[in-house]
Amino acid sequence: MDFKKLSVFLENNGLPAFRLKQVRDAVYKNFAASWDDIPVLPVPLREKLKSEFRIHAVEPLETLVSKKGDAIKFCFELKDGLKIETVLLKLLPEKWSLCVSTQAGCPVRCPFCATGRKGLKRNLSPDEIADQFLAAAHYLKTTRKHHIGSVIFMGMGEPFLNYDSVAEALRAMADPDLIGLGQRHLSVSTAGHVPGIRRFAKEFPQCNLAISLHAVEDELRNDLVPLNRNYPLSQLAKALKDYILITKRRVFVEYLLLEGVNNSRSQTGRLNAWLRTVAAPKYFVVNLIPYNRTGGPYKAPTRERVKIFAELLEKAGLEVTTRKSLGEDIAGACGQLAGK
Ligand code: SAH
Ligand code: SF4
DSSP states (O other), X not given: OOHHHHHHHHHHTTOOTHHHHHHHHHHHTSOOOSGGGOTTSOHHHHHHHHHHOOSOSSEEEEEXXXXXXXXXXXXXXXTTSOEEEEEEEEEETTEEEEEOOSEEEOSSOOTTOHHHHTOEEEEOOHHHHHHHHHHHHHHHHXXXXXXXXXXXXXXXXXXXXXXXXXXXXXXXXXXXXXXOOOGGGEEEEESOOHHHHHHHHHHXXXXXXXXXXXXXXXXXXXXXXXXXXXXXXXXXXXXXXXXHHHHOOXXXXXXXXXXXXXXXXXXXXXXXXXXXXHSOGGGEEEEEEEOOOOSSSOOOOOHHHHHHHHHHHHHTTOEEEEOOOOOGGGTOSTTOOOOO
């Protein structure tokens, strides 16, 4: 919600400053989604506000729940009619994580990703990012009495190509007077935007960084993650090295598995060797993501092949997790967000 605009409005209408705090607490602490959800405000003021302000900059159009109930996808409409998607994932019982979008579409155009296929429509504003949280928190509170424990910036878009808005949304999420999640519960996933990684290390040293690596040979990575043409692997390695030196934090390495493209035995060896040029294995958690279908030419590896890939990396001394694919039946899994 646009608090600056609201405070100007209240001031211009001669209303006391405590009203602003009442609204802020109702929206950020109790997840009020409409002015009528804030009964402490007098009715005439609520009516006036209804005609002037929307509480959330995103409006839910459709909410899909996966068969198992562990993934919930929201399709939100923005003020200019564009659509974005946001996914709630239940990682443990009553432990929900929210995957937020940072751009409508994405200019990076990774060939396996449904978001990238459409190109960039526009960057999201800080409110459009933070309000995905507020709207999803309202839904979870009213339907299940649960709350969101962590946020991952891993929905539509490349977060570091919209750095300033992402930074403001992160601050709102970490601020104890606003969402108050704490930096350690916030993670940003980048396709390898080097200047963004460098700024993030300085400005958000306690947040988590995930990097979508997918290949450690420039030729292959240029095809899979075209941003690699701007920031090749040598530059990325240096930025990650500095990130680890500054923050002393582990980096989450996302590695998408595409059958016959990047999942051979020799590629596990090269991945391990590349990571060791950056830092010791204890500084990485490799997260394997089996390909989710998006209509492209790629194939997912079998479970057996994923297991072999994981075991080889583990033998090399790396910590490895394999991403459970939640929400594939509602096209809410990694890479499937298209926003229509
Ligand atoms: N743009 C950022 C964050 C959003 S993409 C980034 O690329 O990191 C989120 C994750 O989903 C990335 O790791 C991406 O590589 C992965 N992904 C994209 N398409 C996928 C697909 N079809 N199957 C599985 N993962 C996919
Ligand atoms: Fe953009 Fe990430 Fe999709 Fe690549 S994987 S197109 S960077 S959203």
